Amino acid sequence: xxxxxxxxxxxxxxxxxxxxxxxxxxxxxxxxxxxxxxxxxxxxxxxxxxxxxxxxxxxxxxxxxxxxxxxxxxxxxxxxxxxxxxxxxxxx
Amino acid sequence: xxxxxxxxxxxxxxxxxxxxxxxxxxxxxxxxxxxxxxxxxxxxxxxxxxxxxxxxxxxxxxxxxxxxxxxxxxxxxxxxxxxxxxxxxxxxxxxxxxxxxxxxxxxxxxxxxxxxxx
Numbered sequence: 001x002x003x004x005x006x007x008x009x010x011x012x013x014x015x016x017x018x019x020x021x022x023x024x025x026x027x028x029x030x031x032x033x034x035x036x037x038x039x040x041x042x043x044x045x046x047x048x049x050x051x052x053x054x055x056x057x058x059x060x061x062x063x064x065x066x067x068x069x070x071x072x073x074x075x076x077x078x079x080x081x082x083x084x085x086x087x088x089x090x091x092x
Numbered sequence: 093x094x095x096x097x098x099x100x101x102x103x104x105x106x107x108x109x110x111x112x113x114x115x116x117x118x119x120x121x122x123x124x125x126x127x128x129x130x131x132x133x134x135x136x137x138x139x140x141x142x143x144x145x146x147x148x149x150x151x152x153x154x155x156x157x158x159x160x161x162x163x164x165x166x167x168x169x170x171x172x173x174x175x176x177x178x179x180x181x182x183x184x185x186x187x188x189x190x191x192x193x194x195x196x197x198x199x200x201x202x203x204x205x206x207x208x209x210x
Contacts, residue, residue, distance in 0.1 A: 004099060005154075008106030012113030012147070019113075019120035019139065026124045026132075034188040035129055041180055042123050042136040048169070049116050049139070052147045053109055056154060064151070064166055071169055075176040082183035086190055 001057075012053050020046045037081045044074030101157040105150045112146030115139060129188055133181060140177045145170050 020043060027039035048070045055063025115138050122135025151166040192199045 002099065002102050005102040005106045008110040012109040015110075015113035015117040019117040022117075022120040022124045023136075029124075032129065032188075032191070034184060034191065035132065037184055037187075038129070038133060038136065039123060041184070042120055042139065045136060045140050045144070045173070046116055046120060049112065049143055049147050052151060052166070052169070053113070056105070056109060056147075056151060059158075061155075064169075068169055068172070071172055071176070075172075075180060078180045079183055082180065082187050085187035086183065 006057075009053055009057050013050065013057075016046050016050045016053065020050070033085055037078060037085065040081070041074070041078045044070060044078070048074070098157075101153060105154040108146045108150035108153065112143045112150065115146065116143035119143065130185075133185060133188075137177065137181070140173050144173045 023039050023042040023046060027036050027043065030036045030039055048067045051063050051067045051070065055061070055067070119135050119138030119140075122138070123132055126132045126135060148166040148170040152164055155163040155166070189199050
């Protein structure tokens with residue numbers, strides 16, 4: 001791989017790792033439950049982008065399917081948690 | 093493929109990947125940095141739109157020029173994120189508004205004159 005591609009990919013991977021850490025910090029700090037769900041939303045998007053750039057680095061198409069699955073199940077989980085927040089409080 | 097064409101493709105891919113990573117970093121920084129929930133909910137959109145589009149386009153450019161034929165499967169992720177992102181955000185906003193009203197907070201929280209307290 002030429003340095004013209006390897007350096008920007010390393011930079012992107014570093015940026016995405018830092019972004020995952022920031023989202024994780026919000027998930028730990030987040031004063032309310034909706035903040036934590038928002039942080040989870042941000043975290044799974046960043047994870048998906050990390051896997052896409054790993055697919056660029058290792059030149060394998062398997063990473064694409066993993067990214068697609070993370071996008072799919074992240075959406076399902078995030079929506080389920082939002083719906084729980086919307087309805088769960090009614091019972092209390 | 094000639095060497096100069098390969099170099100050009102690598103440059104475009106690297107630029108797109110770096111831009112996508114930077115956009116996702118700025119969005120996540122906003123999630124941590126902004127003060128109230130209703131401000132924070134805007135930030136991850138940056139990573140979900142610009143970040144995803146840049147990295148999928150980088151994949152499309154790189155793999156298409158490597159294999160010598162058009163490869164657009166990666167765009168499926170970008171389209172999927174474009175469809176599902178607003179749905180999650182709307183559900184989350186509705187949950188936040190509902191829980192805020194149940195708690196007795198005045199919704200919407202921030203006004204133009206005074207900054208939000210949290």
